[in-house]
Amino acid sequence: MSVQNTDGATAAAAAAVTDTAAVTDTGAVTDTELLERFRPVFDRIAEGALDRETTRRIPLEEAGWLRDRGFGALRVPRELGGSGVTLRQLFLLLIELGAAESNLVQALRVHFRFTEDRWRERDTERGKLWLRRIGEGAIVGNASSERSGNVRGQTNTTLRKQGDKLLLNGVKYYSTGSLYSDYISVAVFQGDGERVTALVPSTAEGVQLLDDYSGFGQRTSASGTSTFTDVEVDPDAVIAFDRVFAGQVAIVQLVHLATLAGIVRRAVDETAGFVRRRRRSYSQASADLPREDPQVQQVLGRADAVAHAAAEIVLGVAAALDRASDARFDLRTAPREQRTPEAEARVRALELDAELNVYRAQTTVIDLVLRTTTEIFEVGGASALDESLHLDRHWRNARTLASHNPVIYRERQLGDYLLNGTEPLNQPSVGEAPGLAPAADDPAPALVVVS
Known part of the structure; x- marks a missing residue:
């Protein structure tokens, strides 16, 4: 993070960032170049963080500043209008944005997942089409979760032909980032039972987006309700769910960990600034001024x-995801004679290692961040509780993100793999337990995709 301390030092200890070149199929860009490009925007966004927290103003204007700098197109190859950065570099910037405004990282989470899926097929017409749109500034939001239904189930949301039209109908909850988006990615079962993603313009007739999210943290992530009423869908904007490789879904969890790393960075910097200004102390203190108290x-x-540790953990895991993603694309596009079972096994090993590393990082980073955003209050007594500081928002935001894909299940999966070699289920969903009668107001089963 590049918020300045009162003594003029850079709060995020930017010197720790190396000038690593990212080489993709489109060229190279260094960490330093990226940080110089985006830090002024991050600083500007950070300036209004407390006001947005107080008024619950969704940072739509601030999202526009990021769009203008090409933030959403970071992973898009240069020849398609993007920056062609590596996943490690993307996560470097997500950590810094998380320190400036954690809600924006969460809002863009599915956008980067969708971008990554298209990056994996960047040699295809569909991949190039969507990557060009993203390169031109398009943002993709999320409408996957439904409130009830079978944990193994289908969606209440439907996509059916009516005459010569393909119509989308249903209600989605926790539609993170939908209010920031140009297109909404809707998880749905077609009439034939096939699970697909339907992409619809956020301004299409029949789309209603609400900011009615009621969680106590991440309040401006635009995680509210989306309603679709006879929304016409372009058949070319329907994408079938392909087989999910290990590590492919893990990227969405790593975005949460990057956000947590940014949150704790901001919490530390704000608390340090509070201590520097503080003059009140205790008779039991070891020094006259709090900043001199050991x-x-x-x-x-x-x-x-x-x-620092949280950031390094995230970046290390992102580098492992880079290796796995590159290897998968190289194998998929290799000549047929090179796509051997042995080559497939090597790629799958990289993917599994990357996914397990995300789970290991999850259990470690969450624990560290939650404890730290509680312990910072030890430095200031009751004064640190002043609402004008809003230091509590860091714990609330961290606790909210930590509640996605609960750690207890990740730790069990890691233990099961360690003891029995059982690979984690990498396409989880949540909902009502199998065998339960559906709720009266939700007669059909519903899929709630991993959050």
Whole structure:
């Protein structure tokens, strides 16, 4: 993060970032170049963070600043209008944006998942079509989750032919980022029972987007209700669900971890600024001023170490995802004689390793960040609770993100793999337990895709 401390030092300790060149099929760009390009925008976004928290103003204008700089097209190859960065570099920037405004990272999470899926097929006409749109500034939002239904089930949302039209109908909840988007990715079962993604313009007739999310954190992530009433869908904008490879879904969880790394960075920097200004102390204190108190220094020193460690963990896992993604594309596009069972096994091993690393990171980063966003209050007594500081938002936001895909299940999967070699289920969904009668107001089963 590049928010400035009161003494003019860079709060995020930017010197720790290496000038690593990212080489893709489209050229190279360094970390330094990317940070110089986006940090001014991140700083500008960070300036209004407390006001947005107070008024619950969705940062739509701020999202526009990112769009103008090509943030949504970071992974798009250069020849298709993007920057061609690696996943590691994308996550470097997501951490910094998370420090400036964590809601924006969450809002763009499905956009980057959709972009990555198209990146994997960037040699195809469909892949090129959507990557060009994203390169031109298009943002893709999410409408996957439904409130009830069978944990193994289908969707209440339907996509059916009516005459010569293909019509979408249904209600989705937790539609993160929908209000920021140009297109909405809707998870749905077609009339023949096939699970697909239907992409519809967010401004299409029959689309209604609400900001009615009621969670106590991440309040401006635009995670509300989406209603689709006879929305006409272009048949070319219907994408079937292909086989999911290990690591492919893990990217969406890693986005949450990048956001958490940004949150704890911001929490540490704001708390340090509070301590520097603080004049009140205790008779039991070891120094006259809090900033000179060894125990206060220890609290912040430990918190700073957590912020750095969380970022490094995320970047290390992102680099593993890079290797797996590159290997999968190379194998898919290799001559037939090179696509051997042995080559497939090598790629699958990379993908599985990357996915397991995400789960390991999840259990570690979440624990560290939640403890740290609680412990920062030890430095200031009741003064640190002042609502004008909004230091509580860091714990609330972290707790909200930590509740996605609960850690207890990840830890069990890791243990099962360690003991029995059982590979994690990498396409989870949630809903009502199998065998339960459907709720009266929700007569059909519903799929709630991983959040």
